[in-house]
Amino acid sequence: MGTDLSLDPVRIGVVSISDRASSGVYEDKGIPALQDWLGRALHNPITWETRLIPDDQETISATLRTLVDEQACDLVLTTGGTGPAPRDVTPEATLAVADKVMPGFGEQMRAISLNFVPTAILSRQVAVIRGRALIINLPGQPKSIAETLQGLPQALPPVHGIFAAVPYCIDLIGGPYLETDATLCKAFRPKNAQRPARQG
Numbered sequence: 001m002g003t004d005l006s007l008d009p010v011r012i013g014v015v016s017i018s019d020r021a022s023s024g025v026y027e028d029k030g031i032p033a034l035q036d037w038l039g040r041a042l043h044n045p046i047t048w049e050t051r052l053i054p055d056d057q058e059t060i061s062a063t064l065r066t067l068v069d070e071q072a073c074d075l076v077l078t079t080g081g082t083g084p085a086p087r088d089v090t091p092e093a094t095l096a097v098a099d100k101v102m103p104g105f106g107e108q109m110r111a112i113s114l115n116f117v118p119t120a121i122l123s124r125q126v127a128v129i130r131g132r133a134l135i136i137n138l139p140g141q142p143k144s145i146a147e148t149l150q151g152l153p154q155a156l157p158p159v160h161g162i163f164a165a166v167p168y169c170i171d172l173i174g175g176p177y178l179e180t181d182a183t184l185c186k187a188f189r190p191k192n193a194q195r196p197a198r199q200g
């Protein structure tokens, strides 16, 4: 099933960080890939805030502050700028706006990505809490978006994507109750945090 209008609405910021896509050298595939995966994985009605920006640290931090403080996003996902190159500054820009650092997301994403590419360890991606929002960095390769969010749930043993932990994290910071499509990503919550299953 798709969107269920009876569920909590969620505001999601998607930020593509790329010098070349933002200057028109190539077409941005980061925002469409993020919206495609999240739109399929979440049943909640989504309001999007999209931004395509260059790899500039202050621009990235300012964008994240605006999305959380002014646009009231519950969740912000960035793509790009997490590697070791001189212009890759997304983790620094994200840490600069953090109230809390959530190291498990970066650790788990690098572990998941090793199932896809040996260069997974080159991503310095981080996740942080700012106010009542969760901000997560993803690598720039558009295919890495589904790889890290979804993992390989059908593999034996399964590789859990990081999105499984996102709904409960958002519960804990006071955000909307997110419901996911279990075939893409089964959200994990402790029993006492689960709402009764929806009818129909």
Ligand SMILES: Nc1ncnc2c1ncn2[C@@H]1O[C@H](COP(=O)(O)OP(=O)(O)OP(=O)(O)O)[C@@H](O)[C@H]1O
Binding pocket: 016, 017, 018, 019, 020, 021, 026, 027, 028, 029, 030, 031, 055, 080, 081, 082, 083, 085, 139, 140, 141, 142
């Ligand atoms: N927003 C994007 N849209 C389409 N492809 C992208 C995007 N960002 C990255 N890629 C692809 O993934 C590769 C690795 O991404 P990375 O973020 O390292 O780019 P980059 O080499 O730093 O350059 P730029 O920041 O100008 O995209 C790029 O060379 C490009 O092929």
Ligand SMILES: Nc1nc2c(c(=O)[nH]1)N[C@H]1C(S)=C(S)[C@@H](COP(=O)(O)O)O[C@H]1N2
Binding pocket: 079, 080, 081, 082, 083, 084, 088, 112, 113, 116, 117, 119, 120, 121, 122, 123, 124, 138, 139, 140, 141, 143, 144, 145, 147, 148
């Ligand atoms: N899942 C996944 N993770 C990945 C990749 C990928 O293709 N898939 N690319 C790696 C590579 S080649 C680099 S350089 C780093 C950083 O990428 P970024 O600078 O585009 O953010 O992410 C790594 N993590």
